[in-house]
Amino acid sequence: MGGLPEPRGGLTDKAVAGGVLLLVALGSLHSVIAPGKEPLAVTALTWALIAVGCGALYFSPRFPVGAAVVSLAATFAYYVLSVYDGPLMIAPIVALYMIASRGRLQAAVAVAALLVIATGVGTLSGNGDVNAVALFMMTGWVVAMVALGWARHSRRVYLAEAEQRAAGEERLRIARELHDVAGHHISLINVQAGTALHRFDRDPEQARAALAAVKESSRDALRDLRATIGVLRDGAEDAPTAPAPGLDRIGDLVEAARAAGLTVRTDITGDGPPPPTGVGLATYRIVQESLTNVVRHSGAGSVTVRVEQGPREVLIEVADDGRGPAPGTTGSGVHGMKERARALGGELTAGPRPGGGFLVRARLPLGNGAT
Numbered sequence: 581m582g583g584l585p586e587p588r589g590g591l592t593d594k595a596v597a598g599g600v601l602l603l604v605a606l607g608s609l610h611s612v613i614a615p616g617k618e619p620l621a622v623t624a625l626t627w628a629l630i631a632v633g634c635g636a637l638y639f640s641p642r643f644p645v646g647a648a649v650v651s652l653a654a655t656f657a658y659y660v661l662s663v664y665d666g667p668l669m670i671a672p673i674v675a676l677y678m679i680a681s682r683g684r685l686q687a688a689v690a691v692a693a694l695l696v697i698a699t700g701v702g703t704l705s706g707n708g709d710v711n712a713v714a715l716f717m718m719t720g721w722v723v724a725m726v727a728l729g730w731a732r733h734s735r736r737v738y739l740a741e742a743e744q745r746a747a748g749e750e751r752l753r754i755a756r757e758l759h760d761v762a763g764h765h766i767s768l769i770n771v772q773a774g775t776a777l778h779r780f781d782r783d784p785e786q787a788r789a790a791l792a793a794v795k796e797s798s799r800d801a802l803r804d805l806r807a808t809i810g811v812l813r814d815g816a817e818d819a820p821t822a823p824a825p826g827l828d829r830i831g832d833l834v835e836a837a838r839a840a841g842l843t844v845r846t847d848i849t850g851d852g853p854p855p856p857t858g859v860g861l862a863t864y865r866i867v868q869e870s871l872t873n874v875v876r877h878s879g880a881g882s883v884t885v886r887v888e889q890g891p892r893e894v895l896i897e898v899a900d901d902g903r904g905p906a907p908g909t910t911g912s913g914v915h916g917m918k919e920r921a922r923a924l925g926g927e928l929t930a931g932p933r934p935g936g937g938f939l940v941r942a943r944l945p946l947g948n949g950a951t
Contacts, residue, residue, distance in 0.1 A: 594638060597634060597635065600674055604630055604666055608666030608668075630668055632650065636675065637671060644678050648678070651675045652698070655669060672691075677725040677728055680727075680732075681728075681733050683733045688726045696715075752919070766801070768836050768837075768839070768840050768872075769794050769798060773790070793836075800836070824857055825860075827848070827854065827855065827894075830887065842883055843881060845883070847887070849888050849889070850888060850889025850890065855944075859945075863887060867896065869913045870940045871883065874902060880938075883899065884900075885898050886898075893946055918930075925945045926944040929942075
């Protein structure tokens with residue numbers, strides 16, 4: 581449970597302490613004002629022990645075990661020294677709940693055992709305040725309060741861990757989106773800028789075309805980055821509302837790869853309505869990252885992009901004739917593509933082709949949480 585912050589004491593804890601004090605005080609009034617009034621010193625001691633036993637709960641948020649021990653000691657003294665009969669036993673039982681709710685299960689069990697043993701000793705010694713039946717019922721309450729406190733703590737731990745997992749998954753998703761968007765466009769800009777520099781003196785027209793492609797890629801990069809960052813603005817009025825890219829924009833990726841000097845062949849088939857947004861976006865990003873890797877790492881001259889939308893799944897293949905990445909250098913791009921596929925219940929493989937080149941193959945189901 582390390583790293584889990586303790587719940588802060590506040591109005592709730594003060595209200596619990598005050599409520600227990602009020603309940604015990606009201607329950608004790610009939611004994612205090614009954615006929616046969618005891619000496620003032622005994623009455624004062626009784627109310628002092630009630631105040632200590634209940635007031636200790638006020639400090640439970642910071643010192644749960646210490647507060648429970650003080651409350652238990654005051655309660656024990658109350659039933660031994662006072663002639664009045666009141667429900668002060670409520671205070672240490674509530675203190676047990678507070679200990680367990682803060683994750684101190686062993687301490688709660690130890691204090692609970694001490695409470696039951698002390699009460700049992702009082703029963704065996706002939707104290708008329710507690711009989712065997714009352715001891716049995718009180719033991720049940722003690723066990724129940726410890727169990728309830730531990731259940732509250734366990735739920736708090738579960739919710740905190742779930743929140744941490746959700747935050748981690750969201751960070752990974754954002755990192756993956758930024759990697760795919762920025763990595764693709766920057767790789768194309770790098771290739772096109774290199775072409776422009778190389779051709780600047782010998783072929784100004786081709787250099788001009790390469791610079792125009794740089795401008796186009798940078799514009800697309802800004803557009804996609806704005807769209808990606810826009811989803812992080814919670815409730816921002818100017819957040820982009822353009823639909824997420826899907827199969828309909830794969831042609832843009834192909835044209836950008838061709839502008840970078842690749843020969844790209846496409847085979848995109850499928851009937852019926854567009855796939856769910858999640859599947860369409862994953863398909864786009866997988867093709868995008870695959871083409872980026874071809875431009876950046878493979879040294880390929882040509883690449884084939886095949887996308888087939890069937891009735892139950894989308895099949896993706898991106899095959900090139902290059903050398904592929906160096907062994908052990910697949911990087912975060914391939915890992916991110918595999919995560920995208922797994923998140924939709926699909927699968928993705930990437931590796932050298934038997935006849936040379938590199939192949940990325942993915943299968944994305946259409947009906948597995950992909951809306």
